[in-house]
Amino acid sequence: MSSPRFSQTPPLPPITRARDKQFLASLQAHIDDAKEKLELAGQCDAEQQCIIYGRAFDKVIEYCTDYKGLLSAIKCEYDEFIDVIKQSQRDAVHLQGKLRALASQPTTLVYNRKRAMELTKKLEIIQNDSRRIENQLEKLQTSKSLKTPGLEEPSDIKPSSLIPGMTVEDSLSMEKLTQYQQQLEQKRDTLKADMKNKYVSVQEKIELEHKLSSALQDREEAELLNKKLMLSYRQKRLVRDAIVAWMQSNKNVSLYDAVSQAIANKNELKDDVCAAEVFDEHDPKKVSEGKSLLEYVERFNELFLSRQYNAAAIHAANSPRGILRNMETMEKFKAAVVSDEDTSPVLLYFEALIGSSHLPKHPVSAELTLEGTKCALACEKLELVVHWVTQQRITYSEALGDVIYDYGEREPYHKPTCLALAHLIFKKCSNSRKAALCMCLQGLVQGVLEYTSQCRHFSLEDYVFLLTKCPSADLIHGLTKERNGKPAALSVGQATLSLISTHYKEYGFQLLENILDCGEGALERVIVNDVVCTPEGWVEIADECIRNNHVQLSEKILSIVREQDGIVEFTSSEEDAMIMEHVFM
Template identity: 60%
Template sequence: MNPSSGLPRASVLPPIPSARDRAFLESLQSFIRKEKESLLSGGQYDAEQRCIMYSHVFDKVIGHTSGYKPILTTIKQEYDEIINAIKRGRREEVLLHRKLRTLASEPATMMYYRKRASELRERIELIERNSNEIERQIQRLRDERRVSGTDPEKPGTAENLMDPAQPIPGMKIEDSLDMEALTKYRQHLEERRQALKDAIKTRYVPIHLKEELDEKLALALQEKEEEEFINNKLILGYGKRRIVADAISSWVKSDKCISLEEALSLAIAKEDQLKDDVIPADVFDDTDPGKITEGKSLLEYVERFNDLLLSGQYKAAATHAAHSPRGILRNVETMEKFKAAEDRDGQVFPLLLFFEALFGSSSLTKHPINGILTLEGVKCALSRDKVDLVVHWVTQQRITFSEALGDFIKEYGDSEPFHESTCLALAQLIYRKCCNAQKAALCMCLQDQVQGALDYTYQYKRFSLDDYLFLLKNCPTAELIHGLTREWNGKPAALSVGQAVLSLIYTDHKEYGFQLLENIHSCGDRALEQVILNDVACTLEGWVEIAAECLNNGYRQLSERIRSIVTSQDGVVEISSKDEDAKIMEHVFM
């Protein structure tokens, strides 16, 4: 009730959105849906990409509002700062972890360096002894020759410089004794000498004429392109006139059931087909095919490519090579030519232009690029920090997938933390295309997609025990260890606790294995005993080894508990290392 008037108070209705707001909300929903589909199809639907997508949505909402724009902008800035701080923290964590591993390996590295230095000193001493012995033998031979008067270093006539007993190069022994054969051979050598002098005069030009020749070549190429354009126009015009003439001739010979205008319109409608039939769409087409062979066409195509490359038209040369007939220029030799051009001119990137044109004209089903060129192209793009270009090639399946390519992209991501997530996603896609489930699962684990990696490994029938141990040693996270040592969707555990701990204690991640045992021990006195007794994959000797490692690393209570459980089993006797008789009879008690 309204206290002032005594009338019932009207209920407050929610605000009715305007047509503009409704259209805006619908456009936002459509944008979110399309971006999700795009990311899912590209295999990039992770946390970072979702954050970027919703950040764009937030920007659109801020731009649409008017009254709440300042406060929304402030909120977004705070969230962006928090996200950037988290990313910086992750990068710093990776760098610090690597630095810690480097520092931890310094003692062992120093030991190996000292051992290697000692080996090298021994080899140097051996080489010096051998060198001294060889020098003594050489000096002894020189003394003997000096005494006998056959010193090769003694100055003398031409006969002393050339041994007459040696055969003449290029002649048989019996010919070298024939004066007529010797005379002919001398004439032959004089002719070769004169031919070389003539070749120097006729086949080579001074270097200062290069610029003039380059200008003439450029003008000739330009004139050739203009003539080709005029020639194509004339061919097209001739084709149109031929169609009209043929249509009129056919109409005259027909029963004239349609008018001449209709017949001409039908003929003109075939102009697109005429272009395919008349205009040369391939390098082998020619206005007079009977006068030119396929080999000559290939030779002209290669010469045209060389002209473009020498004149510095790298983009045109790259396109020319990428569309070469029968792939005669889509090879490593052409790549080396572009690489040499890049060494001469550091301002442009001819090699990158070549790979862009090559991959742009290829696909897995048509004109596939071999693995060597694919790897070289990706190396070239990443050396120029063109990660987005590599993403396009991989997602559009423009390249040939190989394990070496995935390894290189993953290593590049390890060296560039800013691109690490993108490179891991690309490497994961490449490994899955190559059916390398081991490395594909590792990339998923490194991207914190442990649950997805476990689903993938359990569904992949050929994922072996060694593959699981590879994952555990290269990405030993608590989530992964928990997933591998427990049942997964009704399937038995991939690894037993003993197997997991044994694989970890001899790596740099042994603390994860000790933490796993500590967690089990903290669940109760019987928990650790049940784990050891039910572990059919790890023997009791293996658990004794685990107990010894626990003791060496400061986990005395855990080591004693494991030893007590193992020694309490029937037929197991703990043997002292000092009892030699017990060592002899060890096989009896085991």
């Protein structure tokens, strides 16, 4: 018998079981469904896809019982590798923040030193005023003791004012007083310890300032040297390129002429701008700059889509060339939806802008400042607005002052703070009318009069606006009286005409009544010497007096106006000044 022949064809592949096919189909359907949901939500990034496939891998491990240990070990290694990459990214962001903070320390120290000098000058002024007031008080006490020489103060007089931080009952308890004394002694000991540990001598401060100044000077010298070396490098590079071009050419021109022509063109490298245009492709700082900017924007989009708004805000605020410091980025943060407990993304972005801005170089623009302030006030974060304004890293505008002023009108509790902020902003914007109004609403009448007298562009319309918006007896008195040898800002007739056309007409009638009470002829001298208000104006005032039941005042004004035949001049102005000084007494 012949030996049997075996077929040389390879064996057939194993037939996949129906159970395996069903598992693989369901797993693929699960992956596709999860990816589709993420794409619809706009969150299908690399990290989310990694999570989806990781869950699918877990299901494969559970299904393949024979290789469960090996597959679990493989997945564990991949997870550890991914965690290391994420941790390195977080560390890089943290180190960049530390680097920026260290770089801004010299500038911050200079600003703080300037602020300390300003506060020292203010402290000297306050101390001088305090000494002057103490001298006045001593004089008053001395004069009072001379008037009552027979009186002696009893030895058992109780203090008329309470001890700060204690009630009446506690101030009469010996136990409470002993505890309070112990607290004061503890504070005193703490202050003495701080004087030894937390403060340095003036000599050490001066030495540190000298070191800082020398370091800054060395840095400036190093920058100048760097610019010179860069210019020299570019010039040599230009000559080298000329030689290379000559070697590659047909050499119709001599090498000497080619190099001479390159040297003749060195005037193009007088400044860094022209040189940068010539050597952009060779400058290390310019290599792949467009690609770097694109990667920076993509990183911002990744942070924003993953709802890491704080990190995205810091990333955008520190963007190169300020490509993300604009209203488009602000609108993107405004459109983000968060829960009520979370901080508004707009506030996070604006805080990051403030932290990365310096007034001399990169102040926050007026448009961004206005939007950030509106958002903070809408969230009732007035303390943030106070911090931003006092930091002086924003751009002041009249619209910003109007927003803060309107918020104070809506919230009476915060009105004093809003008026102070609005006054500072309007003063910085040279809007003297609104700045004076804010001072007047705070009750600073004497300050308003001093401020308006120093403003060169404070017109008659501005005075009328101030009088009609915030009338008061002291303000009317100050505006209708001579000040520092200068004529009054408004005449009595002007002030009265301005007031009777508003809801504060009673102030005008009170002004005229007080002048009339000063004596015979007082009102007549005021009307005759008023060269601004015409007789028709005084007749209008008299008619308004009749309509408001001031008949006697109206008849007196009309009789004075009718008696005037032409212009009457009075040489003595001292009596008029005395009348105006006693109007509001």
